[in-house]
Amino acid sequence: MTLSRTQFDRRMFLSSMAAGAALAMPISGRASQPSWPVPRAGTPSEILAKDEAYWAEIATYYDRTAGIVNLEHGYWGKMAHPVQDAYIQSTRMVNSQNSFYARKQFDVDEKESIRRVADELGVHDDEIVLTRNATEAVHNLIRQYRGLKPGDTVLYADLDYPDFKTTMRWLQEARGVRLVELVVPPRASQEQLQELYLDAFDSNPDLRLMLVTHVSNQHGLVIPVQSIAKEAAKRGIDVICDSAQSWGLLDFHLPSLNVDWAAFNLHKWIGAPLGVGALYMRRGSLHKIAPYPGEVDPDNNKASTRVHMGTHNFAAMLAIPEALDFHQAIGSARKEARIRYLRQLWTNEAESMPHIELLGGLDEASWTGMASFRMQGKATAADANELQQRLEQQFGIFTVVRDGLASGHCVRITPQVFTTPSEMVQLVEALKRLV
Numbered sequence: 124m125t126l127s128r129t130q131f132d133r134r135m136f137l138s139s140m141a142a143g144a145a146l147a148m149p150i151s152g153r154a155s156q157p158s159w160p161v162p163r164a165g166t167p168s169e170i171l172a173k174d175e176a177y178w179a180e181i182a183t184y185y186d187r188t189a190g191i192v193n194l195e196h197g198y199w200g201k202m203a204h205p206v207q208d209a210y211i212q213s214t215r216m217v218n219s220q221n222s223f224y225a226r227k228q229f230d231v232d233e234k235e236s237i238r239r240v241a242d243e244l245g246v247h248d249d250e251i252v253l254t255r256n257a258t259e260a261v262h263n264l265i266r267q268y269r270g271l272k273p274g275d276t277v278l279y280a281d282l283d284y285p286d287f288k289t290t291m292r293w294l295q296e297a298r299g300v301r302l303v304e305l306v307v308p309p310r311a312s313q314e315q316l317q318e319l320y321l322d323a324f325d326s327n328p329d330l331r332l333m334l335v336t337h338v339s340n341q342h343g344l345v346i347p348v349q350s351i352a353k354e355a356a357k358r359g360i361d362v363i364c365d366s367a368q369s370w371g372l373l374d375f376h377l378p379s380l381n382v383d384w385a386a387f388n389l390h391k392w393i394g395a396p397l398g399v400g401a402l403y404m405r406r407g408s409l410h411k412i413a414p415y416p417g418e419v420d421p422d423n424n425k426a427s428t429r430v431h432m433g434t435h436n437f438a439a440m441l442a443i444p445e446a447l448d449f450h451q452a453i454g455s456a457r458k459e460a461r462i463r464y465l466r467q468l469w470t471n472e473a474e475s476m477p478h479i480e481l482l483g484g485l486d487e488a489s490w491t492g493m494a495s496f497r498m499q500g501k502a503t504a505a506d507a508n509e510l511q512q513r514l515e516q517q518f519g520i521f522t523v524v525r526d527g528l529a530s531g532h533c534v535r536i537t538p539q540v541f542t543t544p545s546e547m548v549q550l551v552e553a554l555k556r557l558v
Contacts (some may be wrong), residue, residue: 124319125288129361133558138331138370141363141539144553151181153417154176156182159449159452160177160180160181161253161506162174162177162250162457163500167557168454168456168457169460169464171457171460172457172460172461172463173464175543175544178461178541178543179543181198181453181541181546182461182543184203184204184263184449184541184550185201185203185204185539185541186201186204187522190382191515191519191520191521191552192294192521192548192549193521194520194521194522194536194537194538194542194546195522195523195535195537196535196537196538196539196542197340197368197523197530198395198492198523198534199388199391199392200286200316200327200371200390200391200393200394200539201393201394201539201541202394202395202446203394203449205445205448205449206209206394206395206396206442206445206446206449209374209389209441209442209445210396210411210438210439210441210442210445210522212311212532213437213441213442214438216254216438217437217438217441220263221349222255222455224437225437227435229440230243231443232254233306233440235444236440236441236443236444237252237253238254238256238444239252239443239447240253240389240390240401240447242379242508243369243447243450243451243513244259244375244376244377244380244387244401244403245376246378246403246405247406249406249424249426250403250404250405251401251402251403251426252401252402252404252407252427252429252430253399253400253401253428253440253443254402254430255385255398255399255400255432255435255436256315256390256400256433257259257365257367257386257387257388257400258284258286258287258366258367258386258397258400259400259432260386260387260400260401260430261284261287261290261334261363261365261386261404262286262287262290262365262414262431263402263412263430264384264386264402264412264429264547265287265290265291265293265294265334265363266290266293266304266355266359267412267413267414267415267429268332268363268411268412268553269410269411269413270296270330270331270332270386270415271300271331271411272298272299273298273299273300273522274299274300274301274329275298275300275301275330275331275463276300276301276302276303276325276327276329276330276331277291277294277300277301277302277303277330277331277332277333277334278303278304278305278330278332278333278334278337278360279291279302279303279304279305279333279334280304280305280306280307280324280334281304281305281306281307281336281529281530282307282336282339282341282344282527282528283334283335283336283339283365283527284322284336284340284365284367284482284527285526287365287466288304288334288527291314291334297510300328302330303323303327303330304529305319305320305323306529307319307344307529308530309342309433309443309444309480309530310344310481310482310485311344311484311485311489312484312485312488312489313345313347313483313486313488313489314389315441316346316347316351316489317347317350317351318343320335320351321354324354324355324358324360326413330358331358331359331360331361332360332361332362333355333361333362333363334362334363334365335348335351335352335361335362335364335365335382335474336364336365337364337365337366337368337369337373337380337472338366338368338369338491338493339368340438340525340535341482341495341526341527341528341533341535342482342493342494342495342525342528342533342535343368343466343483343484343490343491343493343494343495343524343535344482344484344489344490344491345369345420345484345488345489345490345491345535346362347387348362348364348380348381348382349379349380349381351383351464352364352380352381354380356381360409361383361411362382362383362384363382363384363385363386364380364384364385364386365385366380366381366384366385366387367386367387367388367391367400368388368391368392368491368493369491370388370389370391370392370393371391371392371393371450371455371458372391372458372459372462372491373455373459373490374455374456374458374459374489375520377403377548382405383404383405383408383411383479384402384403384404384405384408384412385400385402385403385549386401386402386477387400387403388400389443389446391532392450392458392514393446393447393450394449394450395439395443395446395447396436396438396439396440396446396448396475397439397490398435398436399436399439399440399442399443399446402426402429402430404426404429409423409424409425409426409429410423410431412427414428415428415429415430415431415514417431418431443515449473453540458540459491461492461540462491462492462538462539462540463490463491463492463539464485465489465492465542465544466490466492466493466494466536467539468544468547468548468551469494469551469554470483470490470494470535471545472551472554473551476554476555477499478498478499478500478558479496479497479498479499479557480496480497480499480555480556481495481496482494482495482496482498482528482533483495492537492538493535493536493537494535494536495525495533495534495535495536496533496536496554497510497531497532497533497534497558498510501558502533503531503532504524504526504531504532504533506532506534507524507525507526507531507532507533507534508524510524510534510557511523511534513557514553517553518549518550518552519549520550520553520555522534522535522536523535536550
């Protein structure tokens with residue numbers, strides 16, 4: 124597999140030469156293509172997850188945070204060096220060619236990035252719209268949803284992203300709907316989660332719209348979206364799926380989720396430049412989401428009219444193919460297995476620590492590579508902030524406080540593919556000393 128630069132450089136170079144224009148093209152291509160580590164053929168992902176030589180080689184493609192053990196990689200993901208190079212190259216080209224490129228050629232290159240995203244997710248090109256982040260996509264879906272009338276019910280859960288819960292609450296004032304907040308246990312299994320949502324469906328016959336999170340940003344809990352969405356469809360309930368954290372953290376294809384709409388970040392686990400997301404709108408579902416104010420789509424067949432980004436980072440969008448190339452070189456299943464393995468190195472130990480309360484899955488299907496914890500009996504914001512500061516200042520481990528759960532605040536631990544087992548051991552030793 125090669126990390127090819129977008130074809131724009133060659134097209135523009137040849138056309139500018141033919142026109143006799145003196146256009147500055149600072150980088151027309153890489154001097155050599157990078158050689159990537161290739162795992163042994165046929166090695167199961169669970170076995171490769173513990174192959175430290177392989178992952179040490181993968182780690183050489185990333186810059187490390189200096190001066191601290193960084194276990195907060197859920198905010199956004201680092202670009203691997205080949206992706207960073209492509210992004211810098213694209214930035215130089217866009218800066219050089221400016222509006223001449225943006226107005227004449229970007230649409231063609233954007234379509235290629237959209238095609239790559241659609242292919243990786245297993246959907247059609249016309250079902251994908253590039254955005255700046257998942258937040259932009261979800262907010263638009265909620266605000267522009269057409270199917271509500273006063274008295275209808277909307278559902279969200281305490282583990283949903285705080286900004287999305289705020290927007291769901293806005294519907295009460297704007298549309299006169301009734302709000303139902305589902306409180307999810309701090310630790311749960313797939314079976315328990317399924318029953319919890321189905322009970323909410325049965326208890327709320329006027330439920331018309333729900334927000335469901337594939338992977339919770341607070342503690343990495345996996346919601347069984349596939350089965351929940353299937354049951355929702357039987358009851359005429361529309362589902363907006365927040366997949367901001369799941370793509371690249373879990374190995375899945377989008378059609379398996381059974382949802383009409385989903386929002387993604389490419390700058391988290393896919394490793395694209397910061398400021399790249401995607402919106403999925405299933406064919407046949409656009410009539411339920413109004414175009415962005417001012418946009419026109421009388422035939423309801425243009426998903427792109429549901430988002431209006433304005434001028435955005437062209438170079439970041441151009442680096443999407445490189446990010447997907449590198450992601451695919453590792454492989455979704457291998458990436459998921461590695462990060463799960465790193466998580467297990469600390470959660471398996473923490474299970475037996477009486478002073479630690481773990482948050483996340485009760486069964487492995489409900490876990491991801493992210494997980495959270497807090498001190499037993501200490502769930503306030505002050506408690507969590509003190510815990511985060513102790514880990515950073517006393518033990519040299521950087522983490523993040525998460526809020527929004529009905530059960531209280533927590534500290535999230537998020538390793539990445541370049542995190543080492545020794546760093547997870549360092550965390551375990553810190554947890555032992557937090558008594």
